[in-house]
Amino acid sequence: MDRTQELINWDKQYIWHPFTQMQDWVENDQLVIERGEGNYLFDTEGNKYLDGVSSLWVTVHGHNKKEINQAIKEQLDKIAHSTLLGLANVPSIKLAKKLVEISPPGLNKVFFSDNGSTAVEVALKIAFQYWQSRRSDEVGSRDPDFSPAAKTSGQKFKTKFLTLVNAYHGDTIGSVSVGGIDLFHKMYKPLLFKAFKAPSPYCYRCPEKCEKGSEPCLRHLENIIKKHHQGIAAMIVEPMVQAAAGMLVMPKGYLKAVRRLCTKYNILLICDEVATGFGRTGKMFACEREGISPDIMCVAKGLTGGYLPVAATLTTDEIYNAFIGKHKEKKTFYHGHTYTGNPLGCAAALASLEVFKKDNVLKKMKALTNYLSKGLKQFRNLKRVGDIRQCGMMVGIELVKDKNTKEEFPSSARIGHKIILEARRRGVILRPLGDVIILMPPLSITIKEIKMLLEVTFASIKKVTA
């Protein structure tokens, strides 16, 4: 038997793939990726594919990037791993300093973990504990959230979270609790803590059927906040783009309004930049597009350039200080993942941030994303394209059965899946979200490669939906 076939057989025998119906998987042909070079992936047969989704939204400067490889090799010759529990290590110190320098103003402390879901878990627990600690310090203070009325009502102060419909913050139980995608999250409801859900800012999907524009959704949001703010510890949002929901782009001004409401009602704002961070929206962080600073920020996916699993949760001094006290006060944040601050991963992240500077990545992106926008216009002529959404290098092309009524295809038709298989035959790797075709190439993609990405996607949609 040839080598590829043997590997595929073993894969089907031993591996349970994520977000995958394994019955489909074992019944179909599969690719085994062996190496990467720049913006391309190569399978075990030597076939070459453009990586149209950055290996699930992580690759930033392309695969096999010389500078990042080099940094990892140099670190490897020193030490691969050492713990942050009771010890410090060189790359994590340098990376934390760097992250504070480049993140929105006010975020001054870095708590490391190892993936997006854990970065969110950390954010939720920090927000919760922050208010617990403030409560014991300050009950009866001038803070309106500690009013005697609330105290005597027996309501627990600020223990709940506010999230948005269509939100995705990861797959662990805490992050699923603040998730808002029924298909992924509903099943686990008995396991989850309660979170308030405000309508998605993307009005086309708004469950309350508001008219277009951001105002109505803000009204609903403010109503929830007005009513419940004494019980809400934090609001969590994906800034600018609800990515996993199909690249739902927030209307201009929405994020800024969220910041204003959170400040007004004394609710912490957690921005989950796991998908949007590190240049994906055209700025280093999506928060910069609205000029806001969250109280807590989560980063992961692109942090290491897409090389290794490192994540971080950044907070303000004010939050950090609420955890400071004598040992016996038990204000410590009792949380930590074994591979926290992994030196190899941090070295990769430092090198990736260096490449941003050296290659002038963010400046060069404008021309690339403009070209992408222009190229996407022609997709409107396709009969089954219901919507096209773009924010920087993040694109969602939504397919519908009927353009006028926005009637969807039955999910059994698996239109999105069929389109990406067609694209694969034409040399492009994509991964859809239901019937939304996602384009999210590495920031290192060239104009020529964007042209190919668009041509292949266009032809694949046309063929499958004909």
Ligand SMILES: *Cc1c(COP(=O)(O)O)cnc(C)c1O
């Ligand atoms: C992918 C993602 C996560 C989860 O990250 P993992 O590393 O897969 O755990 C969390 N939040 C957002 C916005 C994401 O896109």
